Amino acid sequence: MASTFKPEQARVPPALQLPSPPITKFKIGLCQLSVTADKERNIIHARAAIEEAAEKGAKLVVLPEIWNSPYSNDSFPIYAEDIDAGPDASPSTAMLSEAARLLKITIVGGSIPERSGDKLYNTCCVFDADGKLNAKHRKIHLFDIDIPGKITFKESQTLTAGETPTVVDTEVGRIGIGICYDIRFQELAMLYAARGAHLICYPGAFNMTTGPLHWELLQRAS
Numbered sequence: 494m495a496s497t498f499k500p501e502q503a504r505v506p507p508a509l510q511l512p513s514p515p516i517t518k519f520k521i522g523l524c525q526l527s528v529t530a531d532k533e534r535n536i537i538h539a540r541a542a543i544e545e546a547a548e549k550g551a552k553l554v555v556l557p558e559i560w561n562s563p564y565s566n567d568s569f570p571i572y573a574e575d576i577d578a579g580p581d582a583s584p585s586t587a588m589l590s591e592a593a594r595l596l597k598i599t600i601v602g603g604s605i606p607e608r609s610g611d612k613l614y615n616t617c618c619v620f621d622a623d624g625k626l627n628a629k630h631r632k633i634h635l636f637d638i639d640i641p642g643k644i645t646f647k648e649s650q651t652l653t654a655g656e657t658p659t660v661v662d663t664e665v666g667r668i669g670i671g672i673c674y675d676i677r678f679q680e681l682a683m684l685y686a687a688r689g690a691h692l693i694c695y696p697g698a699f700n701m702t703t704g705p706l707h708w709e710l711l712q713r714a715s
Contacts (some may be wrong), residue, residue: 497589514666514691522530522546522554524603528563532572535561536588547596553665556603558673558698559615561585573606573613578628586618586626594624601661603696604632604672612653616709617670617696619661631655632672633681658684666691673697 524542528535539560546554558564562572567683580587589602600620607616615632633649633655658681659670669685669692676682676695 502510503519515664516552516666518633519552519665520550521550522551524554524560526560528559528560530563530568532561532585536585539589540592542595543592543598544602545599551598553599553601553663555601555696556589558581558696559657560603561604561605564698566648569606569613569651570608573608575608576616576618576626577609584587586620589618589666590620590626592622593620593622597622599665601668601670601694601696605641606652607631613651614655615648615652616655617659617672619659619663619670620663628659628661630659630670630672631657632675633658634674636674655672660685660688669693669696671695 500687503528505549515694522543522545524539526535526539526542526547539556543554543556553677561574562568574585576583576586585605586602593600594670599622602620604617605617607614615635617632618626619628619630621627630652631650632648634706635654661668661670667688667690668684669688669690671681671693673695676697682693
């Protein structure tokens, strides 16, 4: 009796029919931001970058990872915001929502430290052209590294890993979201492709020790 097991399909999720993208050609604005210890200044700087990208015709604007805070375990608890508690508790996402609504663009808001109860997450928010929060992705794969004499950093000292892949339908198409180190795990990209994603966004703030070795290669592979 022939076996029904097909190993080549074991790691491939059931595919969904690829939806037709709302538009087939659009500009993407990628905002590179120099972060300071002043959160208010970081928010103003990010807004200016978003507005500049929109003025140049971008319909989708993507921010980097942890753009409102210095990237350190000491800073994450201080700069963290309770996104679900509303705009007063989260000035960073309030700005993103308002900018998306006024500029009529889709924003993949990089990521900020999020406080939820007694836990901290590295979280990306996606806003539609009406300023509505369409999706929230919590970084699944935390970056813990120890290269003697070069770099030691453990996100897991302060952050909690997310548990859910994120696929969101937007005005520019279906987008899969990952954050920085999420790109190292091709299964996430495979899942997004099977779920009909037209585009995968990986906001990142990679270090210059390991980053140059694989960042571009992993983007192409994913």
